[in-house]
Amino acid sequence: MRIRRMTAVAALAVVSVAACGGGETDSATEDMPAMTAAPVPAPDTTGAAIWAHLQGSDYQANWGLWPGKGQLYTGGEPHGMLLTTYMNDAAMEAFNSGATTMPEGAIVVKENYMPDSTLAAVTVMYKRSGYNADHNDWFFTKHLPDGSLDQMPNGMGMEGRLPGCQNCHQGVRANDYLFTSPLGGGGGN
Numbered sequence: 001m002r003i004r005r006m007t008a009v010a011a012l013a014v015v016s017v018a019a020c021g022g023g024e025t026d027s028a029t030e031d032m033p034a035m036t037a038a039p040v041p042a043p044d045t046t047g048a049a050i051w052a053h054l055q056g057s058d059y060q061a062n063w064g065l066w067p068g069k070g071q072l073y074t075g076g077e078p079h080g081m082l083l084t085t086y087m088n089d090a091a092m093e094a095f096n097s098g099a100t101t102m103p104e105g106a107i108v109v110k111e112n113y114m115p116d117s118t119l120a121a122v123t124v125m126y127k128r129s130g131y132n133a134d135h136n137d138w139f140f141t142k143h144l145p146d147g148s149l150d151q152m153p154n155g156m157g158m159e160g161r162l163p164g165c166q167n168c169h170q171g172v173r174a175n176d177y178l179f180t181s182p183l184g185g186g187g188g189n
């Protein structure tokens with residue numbers, strides 16, 4: 001009995017020494033990520049997280065325009081007269097490689113402008129695997145120019161599985177809910 005207890009104490013001592021050693025190793029490895037560019041984490045499926053991600057990415061400067069579309073191109077109903085549409089890198093790579101669906105993490109941002117070129121709204125489609133299998137896993141948001149969410153008549157912010165957006169966009173389900181131009185063409189080259 002007594003011997004066993006001694007062994008237990010000794011074992012505890014070993015464990016705590018190992019824990020100290022582990023602690024030192026951890027602090028050494030903590031320095032390493034700073035040396036490599038950390039990948040930008042995928043935003044959460046909230047309007048606030050999406051908006052913060054767009055601003056943090058400086059998407060207007062760093063993302064590409066939808067291939068074949070310039071800035072302030074003429075749009076149709078319901079989004080407005082003048083549109084500018086951006087894709088993040090994941091979406092652009094998929095589009096240019098001729099994919100027929102967008103991958104996890106793809107983000108498409110469409111800015112809606114008034115006829116006098118003032119920004120009226122920013123709409124977003126963000127693909128998250130497993131988010132909404134019935135509608136190709138798209139998360140939708142609609143923001144006012146200051147970044148706040150536009151509101152539905154019941155006062156709810158426009159983010160998420162928005163029936164209005166989904167029901168119209170599913171008309172182009174075969175094109176992964178995207179209207180602007182056909183996927184699968186390798187960038188229209």
Ligand code: HEC
Nearest residue numbers: 075076108110123124125140141142164165168178179180
């Ligand atoms: C009545 C149909 C309709 C509704 C409702 C609608 N959209 Fe669209 N959406 C379109 C069309 C059509 C386009 C292509 C725009 C163009 O080129 O004129 C488009 C384009 C887009 C795009 C660019 C990607 C693409 O599909 O080509 C985004 C992003 C978008 N819509 C988001 C939204 C969001 C968010 C909502 C809901 C708040 C919404 N849409 C509601 C028809 C609709």
